[in-house]
Amino acid sequence: MNHLKLETLLNELLSPHLIKDYCPNGLQVEGKVEVKTIITGVTASQALVDRAIEEKADALLVHHGYFWKGEPSEIRGMKYRRIKALIENGINLYAYHLPLDVHPTLGNNAQLAKLLDIEMLGGLEAGNPNSVSVFGQFAEPLSGDELAARLSIALHREPLHIGDTGPAEIKTVGWCTGGGQDFLELAAQKGLDAFISGEISERTVHTARELGIHYFSAGHHATERYGVKALGEYLAANHGFDVTFIDIDNPV
Known part of the structure; x- marks a missing residue:
């Protein structure tokens, strides 16, 4: 082409x-x-x-x-x-x-939901049809430790979990792949049980504790592997390109 x-x-x-x-x-x-x-x-x-x-x-x-x-x-x-x-x-x-973050099927957020078995329900940013932060729910509630284990298996790295004051069960969850930690307060305002993103800041810990919500920092690179991989697979399947995904690992 x-x-x-x-x-x-x-x-x-x-x-x-x-x-x-x-x-x-x-x-x-x-x-x-x-x-x-x-x-x-x-x-x-x-x-x-x-x-x-x-x-x-x-x-x-x-x-x-x-x-x-x-x-x-x-x-x-x-x-x-x-x-x-x-x-x-x-x-x-x-x-x-950002266009790859928000795509409804191939995007990073959609692919993370697929990996973690989350039903996506909509965007966290009211009135923004291209919200880079989203929310959804699990079919069955999980404990904080169970969600941390699911993230570890799916993303091949152990997340940092701040859950000191979070609810005993996690049913609703928000997420934003990459550097989306500052959507945590918006997730808490919406009444969600947990929020997942790639990075964490010093202030994120205090926000999670004071607002009573679980926060999982799962790695910027780790949460954003899957959108571009899915996009490449789409190009190969639908347009005949020879596509190879290469993962240059990054611990951040």
């Missing part, structure tokens, strides 16, 4: 024009015209770029790309080396940030 046609296909699927983001979504670095082989991964780190080169990929499709708001605009140092490697090897870089 033509590389620009692939961008159009991805834009039609993920609708980035509907979401205000912190980076450009779509084709960030242009490469060869024809795309057949795609490497997917969470972050366009040098390690992932190097693997894409080794695999002779035509394109790299990630959740975390380049050109974030507030970062230096100069292409030098680490940014130069990454972009230089992509250009010299003709590799297209496609990146979708």
Whole structure:
């Protein structure tokens, strides 16, 4: 497929024009015209770029790309080396940030719900059809320890659990993959029993304790593996691309 046609296909699927983001979504670095082989991964780190080169990929499709708001605009140092490697090897870089978080079936939030067997009920941000934080419920209540164990098995890492004052049973839960810890207060206001995200801040512990809600910090990378993986699988199944997901593990 033509590389620009692939961008159009991805834009039609993920609708980035509907979401205000912190980076450009779509084709960030242009490469060869024809795309057949795609490497997917969470972050366009040098390690992932190097693997894409080794695999002779035509394109790299990630959740975390380049050109974030507030970062230096100069292409030098680490940014130069990454972009230089992509250009010299003709590799297209496609990146979708918040549009991949919120997609109703392929998104990070939807995929985390599938992994944890949560029924998704809606967005936490009232009036926002593209809310990056969502809520739902379990078919059967869980204890805090049981949910921590389920997260550990599903994401292959032990979450940090703050549950000192949370309810004995967790039936309702909110979540936001990646760095969504500041939606915790909104989850508590909605009366949810627990909230899951990737990261934790010092203030998060006090908020959880004082509002009587469980908080699970399950890893930014760990909670965001599955959206881009699902997107790649969709492209392979529906459009005939040769797609490989490569997980460059990250303990954060």
